[in-house]
Amino acid sequence: xxxxxxxxxxxxxxxxxxxxxxxxxxxxxxxxxxxxxxxxxxxxxxxxxxxxxxxxxxxxxxxxxxxxxxxxxxxxxxxxxxxxxxxxxxxxxxxxxxxxxxxxxxxxxxxxxxxxxxxxxxxxxxxxxxxxxxxxxxxxxxxxxxxxxxxxxxxxxxxxxxxxxxxxxxxxxxxxxxxxxxxxxxxxxxxxxxxxxxxxxxxxxxxxxxxxxxxxxxxxxxxxxxxxxxxxxxxxxxxxxxxxxxxxxxxxxxxxxxxxxxxxxxxxxxxxxxxxxxxxxxxxxxxxxxxxxxxxxxxxxxxxxxxxxxxxxxxxxxxxxxxxxxxxxxxxxxxxxxxxxxxxxxxxxxxxxxxxxxxxxxxxxxxxxxxxxxxxxxxxxxxxxxxxxxxxxxxxxxxxxxxxxxxxxxx
Ligand SMILES: [Zn+2]
Numbered sequence: 001x002x003x004x005x006x007x008x009x010x011x012x013x014x015x016x017x018x019x020x021x022x023x024x025x026x027x028x029x030x031x032x033x034x035x036x037x038x039x040x041x042x043x044x045x046x047x048x049x050x051x052x053x054x055x056x057x058x059x060x061x062x063x064x065x066x067x068x069x070x071x072x073x074x075x076x077x078x079x080x081x082x083x084x085x086x087x088x089x090x091x092x093x094x095x096x097x098x099x100x101x102x103x104x105x106x107x108x109x110x111x112x113x114x115x116x117x118x119x120x121x122x123x124x125x126x127x128x129x130x131x132x133x134x135x136x137x138x139x140x141x142x143x144x145x146x147x148x149x150x151x152x153x154x155x156x157x158x159x160x161x162x163x164x165x166x167x168x169x170x171x172x173x174x175x176x177x178x179x180x181x182x183x184x185x186x187x188x189x190x191x192x193x194x195x196x197x198x199x200x201x202x203x204x205x206x207x208x209x210x211x212x213x214x215x216x217x218x219x220x221x222x223x224x225x226x227x228x229x230x231x232x233x234x235x236x237x238x239x240x241x242x243x244x245x246x247x248x249x250x251x252x253x254x255x256x257x258x259x260x261x262x263x264x265x266x267x268x269x270x271x272x273x274x275x276x277x278x279x280x281x282x283x284x285x286x287x288x289x290x291x292x293x294x295x296x297x298x299x300x301x302x303x304x305x306x307x308x309x310x311x312x313x314x315x316x317x318x319x320x321x322x323x324x325x326x327x328x329x330x331x332x333x334x335x336x337x338x339x340x341x342x343x344x345x346x347x348x349x350x351x352x353x354x355x356x357x358x359x360x361x362x363x364x365x366x367x368x369x370x371x372x373x374x375x376x377x378x379x380x381x382x383x384x385x386x387x388x389x390x391x392x393x394x395x396x397x398x399x400x401x402x403x404x405x406x407x408x409x410x411x
Pocket of ligand 1: 199202
């Protein structure tokens with residue numbers, strides 16, 4: 001029997017074998033067995049997990065890898081075991097999940113060839129997702145649906161899935177979907193009767209009905225390829241359950257049936273859009289009124305009209321808008337915003353030349369005094385606000401009112 005017994009039997013999950021080599025991989029104990037049903041990570045499919053037992057000693061199989069030098073299958077363990085006879089136990093739920101996804105992938109890959117002339121150029125299976133990369137840049141919704149439909153027809157036909165081994169020269173004459181590179185040796189083929197024949201080393205179900213269901217979740221353009229994410233079997237049931245629960249909850253929240261959900265959500269979105277517009281208009285009017293009042297009370301410093309104000313509990317966005325309105329009214333704006341963080345907005349008008357670097361230097365002492373008062377009005381004083389004056393040159397003049405700097409300090 002071949003060392004890789006899983007090649008011919010995906011369903012045996014308990015077996016006896018001899019530990020014929022004890023070694024280490026990255027500091028962890030690893031063993032080679034006389035034969036193994038444990039699948040090693042390869043060909044896009046992750047490894048099996050399980051246990052190796054010797055008497056009353058048990059070691060968990062945490063990884064299974066193929067050694068490059070001699071292609072031996074090595075079982076990485078969480079505890080060392082000795083040479084001699086051992087019993088292997090494979091975690092069946094994980095193994096069967098991989099079988100469902102991998103056979104489902106073969107079916108879907110062939111379905112895409114038949115419905116969209118799209119060849120599979122990559123396959124990836126993990127605990128989170130199953131994807132194939134198709135060698136085409138574009139795939140229509142109809143093509144995806146047609147491939148999915150055909151795949152599920154093949155599932156319900158319960159076609160036998162068989163593995164065989166052929167010499168590589170003989171494989172060249174077969175209608176294989178995929179022929180891996182290489183010149184000699186033997187090839188393991190997986191045949192879905194009358195539908196798909198390809199070279200593959202993975203673990204598969206015995207009949208397509210065991211795949212249960214094939215559901216495409218999404219497609220995504222990847223340069224010249226298209227990535228198709230899908231689920232099969234138990235993962236498809238879990239996905240259906242999740243989405244059914246979400247739809248049920250949405251229906252209950254919106255007090256509407258499943259069929260009316262899209263329309264109900266569209267109505268909600270439109271209402272929200274209208275409310276946002278109304279809020280924006282109201283806020284603009286309120287800020288214009290506030291800016292007018294602040295401009296009326298602006299003080300004159302060094303020939304410049306200056307508005308200094310601490311805005312308690314206001315949003316930074318509002319402070320910026322207010323500063324823009326004040327500079328449009330010809331004033332220099334020095335605004336502080338208190339809240340979770342103390343933030344400052346400086347802005348000056350671009351026309352009129354009332355604010356200048358000279359003014360800025362002269363006002364630095366004033367700024368320190370003002371910053372201290374501004375901080376006192378907040379919940380806590382911003383650290384360093386009064387001790388460390390802002391050293392900053394005014395920005396160069398531009399056509400737009402310039403918003404100065406915003407310094408953010410943690411309170
Ligand atoms: Zn395969």
